[in-house]
Amino acid sequence: MKPVKNHIFKPESMMMSYGYKPELSEGAIKCPIFQTSTFVFKSAEEGKAFFEVAYGIREQGAHEEMGLIYSRLNNPDLEILENRLCLWDQAEACAVFESGMSAITTVLLEFLKPGDLLLYSMPVYGGTDHFINTFLPKIGIHAIGFRPDMKSGEIDELVKKSGHADRLSMIFIETPANPTNTIVDISMCASIAQKYTQDQKVLIAVDNTYMGPLWQHPLQHGADLIMYSATKYIGGHSDVIAGAVLGNATLMKRVKTLRTFLGNMASPNTGWLLMRSLETLKVRMEQQAFNAQKVAAYLAAHPKVEKVYYLGLITEKSASYEVYKKQYTSPGAMLSFDIKGSEKEAFLFLNNLKLIQLAVSLGSTESLAEHPASMTHAGIEPLNRIEMGITDSLIRISVGVENYEDLIWDIQQALDYV
Numbered sequence: 001m002k003p004v005k006n007h008i009f010k011p012e013s014m015m016m017s018y019g020y021k022p023e024l025s026e027g028a029i030k031c032p033i034f035q036t037s038t039f040v041f042k043s044a045e046e047g048k049a050f051f052e053v054a055y056g057i058r059e060q061g062a063h064e065e066m067g068l069i070y071s072r073l074n075n076p077d078l079e080i081l082e083n084r085l086c087l088w089d090q091a092e093a094c095a096v097f098e099s100g101m102s103a104i105t106t107v108l109l110e111f112l113k114p115g116d117l118l119l120y121s122m123p124v125y126g127g128t129d130h131f132i133n134t135f136l137p138k139i140g141i142h143a144i145g146f147r148p149d150m151k152s153g154e155i156d157e158l159v160k161k162s163g164h165a166d167r168l169s170m171i172f173i174e175t176p177a178n179p180t181n182t183i184v185d186i187s188m189c190a191s192i193a194q195k196y197t198q199d200q201k202v203l204i205a206v207d208n209t210y211m212g213p214l215w216q217h218p219l220q221h222g223a224d225l226i227m228y229s230a231t232k233y234i235g236g237h238s239d240v241i242a243g244a245v246l247g248n249a250t251l252m253k254r255v256k257t258l259r260t261f262l263g264n265m266a267s268p269n270t271g272w273l274l275m276r277s278l279e280t281l282k283v284r285m286e287q288q289a290f291n292a293q294k295v296a297a298y299l300a301a302h303p304k305v306e307k308v309y310y311l312g313l314i315t316e317k318s319a320s321y322e323v324y325k326k327q328y329t330s331p332g333a334m335l336s337f338d339i340k341g342s343e344k345e346a347f348l349f350l351n352n353l354k355l356i357q358l359a360v361s362l363g364s365t366e367s368l369a370e371h372p373a374s375m376t377h378a379g380i381e382p383l384n385r386i387e388m389g390i391t392d393s394l395i396r397i398s399v400g401v402e403n404y405e406d407l408i409w410d411i412q413q414a415l416d417y418v
C-alpha cells in the first residue's frame with residue numbers, strides 16, 4: 001500500500017475502491033463481473049508481449065502491467081480481489097482458488113516432491129488430513145504430525161526419528177486448530193525450519209482460516225505462505241466456496257503457475273462475491289468476536305458445561321498464554337465446549353437449538369453449531385481423535401453477528417433439554 005500525502009489508509013478503508021479504475025468500466029462505482037473467458041488484444045504485437053510475460057519468456061518491464069489474456073490465467077475480478085487481500089496480511093502477492101482445499105493442495109503439490117518430508121501440526125482440517133495421509137504417500141511424500149503442546153526439542157526428535165530429516169521441506173501449521181482451538185507458535189516453527197534449511201528454504205505454510213485475515217498475520221511471525229478457506233470469514237455469508245494463498249512474489253509466481261495448469265482458479269462471479277464480502281469483513285468479524293466473548297463467558301459458568309475451549313479464556317497461568325499474546329490480536333469467534341455427558345447429551349443440545357443452525361462450516365454471519373466427532377472430524381481414527389481432544393461430548397460453535405442476548409437465550413433453552 002503506497003502512502004497518499006504521507007498517509008497510509010487502513011485495509012478496511014481500502015476494501016471499497018483499491019485497485020479498481022472506474023474509467024475502465026464506464027464509470028461504474030463497483031467492479032462489474034467480467035464474465036468472459038478471453039480478452040481481445042489490440043494487436044498481435046500486444047498479444048505476443050502479454051504471453052512473453054505470462055510464460056516467463058522475458059522479465060516484466062518496470063512499468064509494464066500484466067496484460068489480460070484468458071480467464072484461467074487472469075481476470076479483473078480475481079486480480080483486484082487478490083490485491084485487496086494482500087493489504088490485510090501485508091503480502092506481496094495473492095492467488096485465489098475455487099476452494100480452500102484447492103488452495104492448500106496446490107501449495108503442497110508445488111513445494112513438495114517425492115522423497116520429501118512434510119511436518120504438520122495436529123489436528124488439521126479433515127480434508128487437509130486426508131490429502132496429507134492418503135494422497136501424498138501415493139506420490140512418495142512422507143508426513144509426520146506433531147501435537148500443539150510439543151516443545152521445539154520434542155519436534156526435533158520426531159523429525160530425526162522419521163529417517164527423512166535431510167528431506168524436510170515444509171512445516172504446515174493450522175493455528176488455532178479446528179475444532180479444539182489449540183495454538184501453535186509460528187516463530188518456534190520458523191526456527192526449526194531454519195535449522196533444517198540446506199540449499200532450499202524449509203517453508204512454513206499456515207492455514208489461517210480460523211482467524212481470517214484480521215486477527216493473526218503469520219508472515220510477521222516467520223511464515224512463508226498463508227492459506228485460507230475463503231468460504232469462511234472472507235466470504236462470510238455461507239453462499240460461496242473459495243480459497244486463497246498469499247506470500248512473497250517469488251513463491252506466489254510458482255503457486256500461480258501451477259494454478260494456471262491445474263485450472264483451479266476462482267470464477268469471475270466468485271471474485272465479485274468475495275470483493276463484496278471484503279467491504280464488511282472487519283465489521284462482521286469484530287461483531288462476531290464481541291458476541292463470542294459473551295457466549296464463551298456464559299457457557300463457562302453453566303453447570304451442564306464441562307469445559308470451554310476459547311482463546312479468550314486462556315489465563316496467564318496457561319502454557320499457551322505467551323503465544324496467544326504474541327500471535328493474536330483477538331480471541332476470535334470460534335469456540336467449542338464439552339457438554340457434561342456424551343454424544344446423547346451433545347445431540348439433545350444440538351437438536352433443540354432454535355436460532356443457531358445445525359451445520360458445518362464457520363465464519364459466516366449466522367451462528368452455526370456442529371458435533372466434530374461425528375461430522376467434520378468423523379474420518380479420523382477414534383483413538384487419535386480422542387487423543388486430539390475431539391471427544392463425543394465436544395460441540396463446536398461458530399458465532400455469527402446476531403444479537404448476543406438471543407444467542408445466549410437459545411443456548412440456555414437448548415441446555416435445558418439436556
Ligand SMILES: *Cc1c(COP(=O)(O)O)cnc(C)c1O
Nearest residue numbers: 099100101125178209229231242
Ligand atoms: C473449511 C476449511 C478448509 C477447506 O476449505 P474449503 O473452502 O471448504 O475447500 C481448510 N481449512 C480449514 C481450517 C477450514 O475450516
